[in-house]
Amino acid sequence: MEINAGSDKRKAIFENMNEQGLEGTSNGYEKFQAPKTGMVFNSDNEAFDYYKNYGECEGFGVIRKSRKFDENKRLKYVTFSCAKSGRVKGASSNSIKPKASSKTDCKAKINMIVDDDGRYTVGYVKFDHNHALRPTCNQELCHHAKRRLELNDLADISLSKAFNSSVAEPGSCENLTFSEKESRNCNEKASKLRLGVGDAEAIHEYFVRMQNKNSNFFYKMEFDDENRIKNVFWADARSRAMYESFGDVVTFDTKYLTNRYDMPFAPFVGVNHHRQLLLFGCGLLSNEDTETYVWLFRSWLECMRGRSPNAFITDQCMAIQGAVTKVFPEARHRLCLWNIMKKIHVKLGGFAEYKEISNNMISIVYDSITSTDFEENWVKMIETYNLHHNEWLNSLYVDRYHWVPTFVKDTFWAGMSTTRRGESMDSFFDGYVNSKTSLKQFVEQYDKALRSMVEKENLADFTSFNSNIPMITNFHIEKQFQEAYSIEIFKLFQDELRGLCYCNVSFVKVDGQIVTFQVRENVTVGDGSSRRMDIYNVLYNKVECEVKCICRLFEFKGILCRHAIAVLSDQCVNDIPSRYILDRWRKDIKRKYTYLRCSYFDLSTSAQIEWYNRLHEKFKELIEVAMESTEKCEMLSKILDAGKEKLVLN
Known part of the structure; x- marks a missing residue:
């Protein structure tokens, strides 16, 4: 159920809930009916929005209190409570900087039962508050x-x-x-x-001009009740084509230009085979609520011909998370690790043992090899520092499947863990946008930023084809990766080779065709003053030449880890199977989007590009003729099949 702001939000929540309904008040406005057992909601967000808006009408805040899972890790119970729930500490943990607390241990709450179909049913309600409710008035502006x-x-x-x-x-x-x-x-x-003078016209003219130059330029605009531009999305033809090659992992970050220049810019970003940023389209937004993000995500999905990304990284924003669940239900959703970890100081800085807690948490998050390691160490940290009632840490633990590395490494993320990387949106738009840039100027500078993106990729392609990073071993495996991968990815592989000197392989057992090895790695801790021994189990199938390490670096980055390489070396494997050389990272594949002529980069000097465009026009003419009848379509299909067969043979 899509939710709008203000009264529309209230109406949307209750429109399809006849039993719960709305009560009329003496002044003619709407009032939320009190919760009661048996009420049914379709999602977590819908249930929470109902109770939050009920709380607004009554004069109290609402928080997500707790969640409980069954043995299969399926959500079974949810509790929403008054924001003043929780006990007040008898003394501040930081006597120098004591923090005010509004907690009164209020017991007002509702408990929800989650069934197998994902529906939320109110099972228990407690109304009594042990504190005064704030004065309320109707929140609607006429x-x-x-x-x-x-x-x-x-x-x-x-x-x-x-x-x-x-x-x-x-x-x-x-x-x-x-x-x-x-x-x-x-x-x-x-x-x-509101847009500045000429902004709306400039944006629309830019879109029309781009679509005239290339019919694959895509844009969509949403207007408000007064016919003013509300939200905008666009993607050029090259961005759409790049998504076909590198759209497996996408990050979505609304913070960079919004925070620095108050420009509500929302880009969809990926990485190419050089680990450089790619832009898969972007939006300009009027609001940052779930409804707006749903509109944007659906527009982008339509632009990408309905192909959802396999993996999607976003900020820890409830509005974005709700939209992702609704529009990309099959995508593996991950929360930005950088954004979470940077909050440690803000959320835990008031504790006397802050440095110890911070170091402990960083170690648990980054160094836990298995999910069991994380769970055990996290519980130990909570107990050691008495952090049971810290709402931020409790919420992070509930969401651990969406951000802790050991829980997400079963999915390919192209090595990305955050929405902000080293060569992030900062470097992408720096020099093109400043605090005085209007939207009219932005759409003009946007093309310049895209041109720079193409130039950087072309330079990296040239460098990868015409130079080599020297090998550091005599392994034939290294030679294979040197010939196949771009320089940037090959450097990452060499980092794993350097780590071999710290690894020691030992045999564990044989189970049919599967041989289990144990790799002990001597790892540097902190500033290098101390070291520890990490143990990794590696499974090896000699018949199929398959290797799988518990660290799951290959699943996460697409690069074989040092532990797997150590086992392959121990087993005298000289040639790496093709399954471990991903096309995604290869430098010797000519990708479709490189043939496209785009308005911001002239590729017409290339004979290949010229032929591509000429043939493309001819095919368009053939299709137009064939569409006159089914018989002509079938004839053209047979001609193309025969032509393809001849081309392959030659």
Whole structure:
């Protein structure tokens, strides 16, 4: 169920819930009915939004309190509670910087039972609060009030003055149907929807111009009730073609330009065979709620011809997570590790043992080889430092399957773990965008940034084809990777080869065709002043020449780990099977998108490109003729099959 802001949000939640319904109030506005056992919701977000909005009407905040899973790790019970639940500590853990607490150990809550179909049923409700509820008023701004606030904002009248003028009108504050906070939210939303002079025309002209140059240029625009541009998405023909080769892993980051330049820019990003950034399209957004992200994701999915990414990395944002679940249900969703770990200081900095806790947590997250290692060490940390009631850590533990490395390494992530990499959006747009860049200027600079992206890839291709990184061993395996992989990926493989000197292989057992080896690796700890011994089990099938390590580096990055290489070397394997040389990282594959002529990069000087474009036009003419009848379509299909067979033979 899609949810809109304000009253639309309330209506959407209850529209399909006749039994729960809405109650009328004396002033003609809507009021949320109190929760009761037996209420059924279709999703976690729908249930939480209901209780949160009920809390807003009654005057209390709401939090996600706890979740319980069965032995198969399926969610069975969820508790939403008053935001003041939880006990107040008798003394601050940091006597120098004590933090205020609003906790009163309030018991008001609702318990939800999750069935096998993913439906949430209210099983228990407790209404009583042990604290005063905040005064409430209807939160809706009428159209007249919204328009008046917006006009005041355009006239540079401060929000406080505008709100106070409303209070001073007949009827006074007790009859005012909105608060200053809602006024501010309204103005902020309206300011996002407003474009500068010429922005809307420039964006539309850019889209039309790009589509005239290449019919595969895709764009979509959404308008609000007053016919103003609300959200925009676009992707050029090259970006769409690149997705066919490198769309297995996609990251989505809305923070870079939004935080630095107040530009609501939302790019879809991947990496190529040089681990360089690729842009798979982007949006300009008016809001950051689930409804907006659902619109954007569906627009992008339509652009990519319905092909969902295998893996999707986003920030830890509930609105984005809800949209991912709705639009990409089959994609493996991962939360940005960098964004989570950077919050350690903010969330745990008040503890006296902060440094110990921080070092402990970093070690648990990055050094846990198996999920069992993580679970045991995490529980030990919680108990050691008495962190049982830390809501942030509890929420992270619930979401561990979506961010902890050891839980996600069963999926290929192209080596990416965050939405912000070294060569991230910072370097991608630096030099093209600044704090004074208008949207009109942005669409013009956007092409320049894309041209730079193509130039960097062409240079990396040239370098990979015309130079080599010297080998560091005499292994034929290294020679295979040197000839196949781009320089950047080959360097990563050589890092694994260097690690061989710290690995020691020993036989464990044989079970049919599977031989188990144990690889002991001497690992540097911290600043290098100490070392530890890590143990990895490696399974080897001699008949099929298959090797699988518990560290799962190959599954995660597509690069054989030092532990697997050590076993292959021990077994005198000289030629690596082709399954361990991924096409994704190869430098000797000519990919379709490199033939495309794009508006921001002239490739017409290449004979191959020229032939590609000429043949492409001829095929378009043939298709137009063939579409006149089924018989002609069948005839063209047979001609093409025969022609393909001759080309392959020659």
